[in-house]
Amino acid sequence: MAEIATEKYEGIHFISVKGEIDAGSSIYLDNALKEAIEEGEKKIVVNLSELDYISSAGLGVFISHLDEFQLHKTKLTLFGINDTVKQVFDILGLEKLLTIVSDRQEAIDSFND
Amino acid sequence: MTPLMTKRLTIGCSKDELVRIRQFTSDMLEEHSVPDLQAHKLVLAVDEVCANLIIHANDCNPNSHIDFDIEFRPRQIIFTFRDKGEGFDINEYESPSMEELISTRRQGGLGLMLVKRIMDKIEFSTEKNHNICRLIKMYP
Numbered sequence: 001m002a003e004i005a006t007e008k009y010e011g012i013h014f015i016s017v018k019g020e021i022d023a024g025s026s027i028y029l030d031n032a033l034k035e036a037i038e039e040g041e042k043k044i045v046v047n048l049s050e051l052d053y054i055s056s057a058g059l060g061v062f063i064s065h066l067d068e069f070q071l072h073k074t075k076l077t078l079f080g081i082n083d084t085v086k087q088v089f090d091i092l093g094l095e096k097l098l099t100i101v102s103d104r105q106e107a108i109d110s111f112n113d
Numbered sequence: 114m115t116p117l118m119t120k121r122l123t124i125g126c127s128k129d130e131l132v133r134i135r136q137f138t139s140d141m142l143e144e145h146s147v148p149d150l151q152a153h154k155l156v157l158a159v160d161e162v163c164a165n166l167i168i169h170a171n172d173c174n175p176n177s178h179i180d181f182d183i184e185f186r187p188r189q190i191i192f193t194f195r196d197k198g199e200g201f202d203i204n205e206y207e208s209p210s211m212e213e214l215i216s217t218r219r220q221g222g223l224g225l226m227l228v229k230r231i232m233d234k235i236e237f238s239t240e241k242n243h244n245i246c247r248l249i250k251m252y253p
Contacts, residue, residue: 001132019164024128030220053135053153053219055160056227060220066214084153091230092223097211100143 001025004032009037010107013041018050030061037065042074045084045107054088062098074089075099119184124163125169126179134163134181138192141183144216146250147190149176158231158248159192161224170198170244194247200244202237203228 001016002025014034019025036044048054059097063077069076077099090096101107122137124130138159152180163179171177180195184234208226229235234249 009193020135021131022128022131022160023168024131026220053157055157055164056222056224057164060214063211063214063223064218064220079123082200084150087150088157088227091227097215097228100178 004028012043014045018045019054022055023057026057043111044076046078077107077110116146122181125175126167127175154231158228161228166198189251194246197244
């Protein structure tokens with residue numbers, strides 16, 4: 001099961017994901033990102049520090065929004081990915097397509113580049 | 114070759130069952146001392162194939178079933194799925210490129226790419242009215 005929470009802090013839209021994202025629960029992550037896009041958010045941070053598992057369905061959610069993010073000049077940063085989850089991103093080479101940093105402060109700083 | 118050990122789990126074709134198949138696979142791999150990072154990848158490949166069978170081959174019909182076996186042999190682990198849904202050979206599936214997925218804003222297509230990169234061999238056959246998909250992982 002997955003739990004998704006959102007929070008706004010200094011112009012940044014935070015989405016925290018807890019638990020497991022699979023073919024059944026990826027819809028919740030998708031909805032959270034869609035809501036952020038609809039609200040016109042330009043800086044989105046996804047906190048994955050309590051994510052224990054992600055399958056292709058969850059990874060597909062991030063990939064499917066990349067084109068839209070580029071179009072609307074929205075920046076997405078992920079942080080807190082543990083080693084087991086990170087290897088899944090690595091198998092597909094997603095670290096080249098997504099901004100992935102280690103902690104919340106680095107994620108906030110990623111918008112200052 | 115005589116199998117050292119085979120364990121079976123039967124699930125209904127509902128996405129809710131994915132948690133159960135992951136837990137079962139994870140428990141079996143832990144029991145056989147497969148290291149955590151490796152086990153996580155194998156659980157993922159099992160989850161991906163199973164999700165594919167549930168959603169695409171069996172239209173999420175909870176009355177349809179998938180029999181799932183894990184067989185531990187010397188130097189290899191074999192994961193076998195048997196179902197009566199629409200047959201689909203992963204080997205014949207050409208995964209879309211990442212560029213294509215991004216530009217078409219598609220969410221699907223990454224799962225079987227993962228399975229092919231994680232497993233050493235994938236076999237597909239049809240026997241009587243059953244489809245059989247085998248994922249084989251070699252280990253030192």
